[in-house]
Amino acid sequence: MKNILITGANSYIGTSFEKWMTQWSDQYQIDTLDMIGDGWREKDFSLYDTVFHVAGIAHVSSDPKLADLYYKVNCDLTIETAQKAKAEGVKQFIFMSSAIVYGDSAPIGKMKVITKNTEPSPTNFYGDSKVKAEEGIRHFNDDHFKVVVLRPPMIYGKGSKGNYPILAKYAVKLPVFPNVENARSMLHIDNLCEFIRLMIDNDESGLFFPQNSEYVRTSDMVKMIADLHDKNMHLTKCFNWVLRLMNIGLVNKVFGSLAYDLSMSQYEKGNYQIRDFRESLIRTEL
Numbered sequence: 001m002k003n004i005l006i007t008g009a010n011s012y013i014g015t016s017f018e019k020w021m022t023q024w025s026d027q028y029q030i031d032t033l034d035m036i037g038d039g040w041r042e043k044d045f046s047l048y049d050t051v052f053h054v055a056g057i058a059h060v061s062s063d064p065k066l067a068d069l070y071y072k073v074n075c076d077l078t079i080e081t082a083q084k085a086k087a088e089g090v091k092q093f094i095f096m097s098s099a100i101v102y103g104d105s106a107p108i109g110k111m112k113v114i115t116k117n118t119e120p121s122p123t124n125f126y127g128d129s130k131v132k133a134e135e136g137i138r139h140f141n142d143d144h145f146k147v148v149v150l151r152p153p154m155i156y157g158k159g160s161k162g163n164y165p166i167l168a169k170y171a172v173k174l175p176v177f178p179n180v181e182n183a184r185s186m187l188h189i190d191n192l193c194e195f196i197r198l199m200i201d202n203d204e205s206g207l208f209f210p211q212n213s214e215y216v217r218t219s220d221m222v223k224m225i226a227d228l229h230d231k232n233m234h235l236t237k238c239f240n241w242v243l244r245l246m247n248i249g250l251v252n253k254v255f256g257s258l259a260y261d262l263s264m265s266q267y268e269k270g271n272y273q274i275r276d277f278r279e280s281l282i283r284t285e286l
Helices: 012-024 064-087 125-138 163-171 189-201 218-228 240-246 249-255 277-285
Strands: 002-007 028-033 050-053 092-096 146-150 154-156 176-178 186-188 206-208 234-236
Touching (some): 002 012, 012 189, 092 189, 154 163, 163 249, 176 218, 186 189, 186 277, 240 249
16 A cells, blocks of 8 residues: 655646546555645655645746745745655655746747757746756655656646636637647646556656657647537638737747657556547547
8 A cells, every 4th residue: 555645735636646546545545735824844744655746836927926926836835845755754756847847839830849858948937936846856866765757748637727628618619710730748637647656656756758649739639629519610721820920929829839759758667648639538528
């Protein structure tokens, strides 16, 4: 029996992982800890083999007034939690970072492929707070305390937040949608949860880049969602020149390219890519 503590209550990823692990209730004991306030500091971490740290601010903001809060929650809290875990004998610490550490998507018409040699280049304090957290916990890693850092791309699934549900909403309402060539790495929540389980089972440490087994073209995704809901949607290139002229963050975030080299996401000790893209959409939408 492995005892796992999820630090960060009511998060989408933490809640999904806890539910996922109920399939093996005889092998894993999962507890969740609310990190708001100071009460968490009284929790006895020595009872756990792994701490899965998901507490943090997930959305991107450009408001400079929030910068200190991002660093306090995403960076300082992460380092303090890892330090406590190591001091109290926890064997493994898993931290959810993000592909946001590599900056923005490429503009429409250009490709951005991240390799293992690509250095982080955050363009906002959300991304920078994640980089600083990674740097702060990396030196805790040793033979007795394994530190795992995950840099997933956009995570989606039933009940997820962020860009995916916005696009899914458009998919069932719009009769036409821009037909744009792009490539994006994405990660279905089931694939992520299975990857985390494998990290725990194999006592891993290091930096990892989980993603789905195939890239996603935004236009194809929206069309597939529309089809699943029996909506007739037509893809058109009529608007592409307008989108290129706009060349703004939101447009590039939706239609730009941002992909991990597929080879860097392979994991030889187990198959975590258990949902292909079509199946993942079916499980998300229906």
